[in-house]
Amino acid sequence: MFKINENYLKLPGSYLFSTIAKKVNAYQAEHPDCKIIRLGIGDVTQPLAPAIITALHDAVEEMGDARTFHGYAPDLGYEFLRKAIAQNDYSDRGCDIQPDEIFVSDGAKCDSGNIQEIFSVDNKIAVCDPVYPVYVDTNVMAGRTGTYDPKTETWSDVIYMPCTAENGFAPQLPDETPDLIYLCFPNNPTGATITKAQLQEWVDYANRVGAVIIYDAAYEAYISEADVPHSIYECEGARTCAIELRSFSKNAGFTGVRLGFTVVPKDLKCGEVSLHSLWARRHGTKYNGAPYIVQKAGEAVYSAEGKEQLKKQVAYYMNNAKVIYHGLKDAGYTVSGGVNAPYIWLKTPDGMDSWAFFDFLLEKGNVVGTPGSGFGPSGEGYFRLTAFGSYENTVEAIERIKKL
């Protein structure tokens, strides 16, 4: 008789954003006339930039002609895209990353979920708390996290690095030595960043203790301040200890287009074995590449026209972030984030817990946000709003919240 992967049963509830979607849909069904404003899931609302639309149409035309048709993509992704990435995201920032160290994928969510596969089940992970739930959930599925304590909402074999107002939402080097360290900056959900000097400390630490940093830089396009690193490879020594995850979802509005990439430097090794070769094996065996038309769209992101248009798109969302940040501040909320990230992190009022505030906001203001506790125990008492709505909806949502 077959058996299931019992680790799945240890996971409490469904995936955070699936739960929120279900709750919101149920509320909408009961109140069909309500105009609900969704600032919960980090999903973009602006249309794809004209340069990207043109690239997509052109690529579609190619697919309709036998002479320019494209079947299976190369294992690592098309070279035209990997070269554009290596040049723009790395070389231009002084980072030494080659095109063949870049693995094109259908998004950072998949990559951040799959990357743990190439590591031993015995490895111990450290995560910021709160954090994007995919890191922990996928390690639970792999059997790497021990047992769950529903009281503390923590896993016995996970090293939590609290990021709270007390430490400026920046993690401290952990007491216990981890094998894998998940870092995400600009941070989801808090919107916090760390300086290059702070990140260098992490790189030095990882090299010292023999840990791998999985660095999620999905939000780097939102960095507005100097001295905030866009890539971990800006730090010395990162090539021997860090994997970087990147997404086109937020900088180019590709949440429904699906494109991302993972960088695994060839210097990153466990003894004689390069992690690059392991990830290449996984990519070749379990994945079949992002669509040609999508990779062409990705290339357009790096065109002069594309860059110009996307700068405006990012500015549009960051203006929303300002509206939320200052609106909430005016209304008396304690807020952070929103300066180098499209997320605003607020303290729930009157000691309300995160889900209670979620219900309160949904029912009284018809505004959807994300409960901080969904990102980890230290997120309890906090709440995330995203700047990815339309300007009009963002203004209206803040007006509604102010009136509560």
Place this chain on the structure above:
Amino acid sequence: MFKINENYLKLPGSYLFSTIAKKVNAYQAEHPDCKIIRLGIGDVTQPLAPAIITALHDAVEEMGDARTFHGYAPDLGYEFLRKAIAQNDYSDRGCDIQPDEIFVSDGAKCDSGNIQEIFSVDNKIAVCDPVYPVYVDTNVMAGRTGTYDPKTETWSDVIYMPCTAENGFAPQLPDETPDLIYLCFPNNPTGATITKAQLQEWVDYANRVGAVIIYDAAYEAYISEADVPHSIYECEGARTCAIELRSFSKNAGFTGVRLGFTVVPKDLKCGEVSLHSLWARRHGTKYNGAPYIVQKAGEAVYSAEGKEQLKKQVAYYMNNAKVIYHGLKDAGYTVSGGVNAPYIWLKTPDGMDSWAFFDFLLEKGNVVGTPGSGFGPSGEGYFRLTAFGSYENTVEAIERIKKL
């Protein structure tokens, strides 16, 4: 110090088709003037059908307008596509599969590699031999296959079901009871099929012993004979023992577009736990949906126009299959397949081993095929050619082979 997943190191060599690509590229580099004809990897060559091109352009337009822009897709895929699948692939064939039992993905390769994750590492798998290498390779990565014997090229904990000329390339019920049974019909690589009565035996067997059948029906569009099932759900009882994998790669030429789906009936359970809920959890946590524009392209596959155009495309490839089949037969080869599948399976001449024949064909005929031994030990002494080339190249390749 972090450790790697040692199971990866057990895998001999790289993924089969990556190895072939490297060999062919190296040969081409050394002989830049050679016109190499590739009938190796099962990659299509005909352009996307006009109905699909139109759907893609329309969807791209939608993505360029805020009012019709689409961000993250629903977890299971868009309902318009799941409904079209449920209707056309199942309901119209008398199979009871509901839209919410269908999980849209970016292809059957990913699904066939990922599906093992929801099962216990202790489960024992049974595979046809020869077979599409992803099934075994991904189970090796998960640590489910024991040790590798390089002499026999077999894994200690895998149940191999030889499919050779002696048994008409149809697997027999195994002596040892498996937990997971991978079946692929029409078969890759042999092109063989089994009748509905034969498949019913497998369904009855799986229900009797408590095994799950992972049924890969990626090639069902190529079935030309009656009494060959297009779906395992044509068999009674399949809802309690079978998961079905489907692809748009071969029936609609989506190898570079990336779309597929997995069916997990809600009746398929391990005790109280439905596999549907586990796969839903995996899908929600580790995946972010196929692109909206690609799902719209998938919908067009089921339009009246799309169906008509794709019928011709399949006929085009099946005409190639005939050219290969009869050409090789005329040349004195022992061949099978090619009637209900786009693959022709031939016995290598003069007792040559599969890789020797690969080199011979590449060097003497500049034709690329796939060595049978790459699909498993019983594939040794066999060779696969695909019908997915252009008609002109297919004819030329066969002429070249005839002259050898």
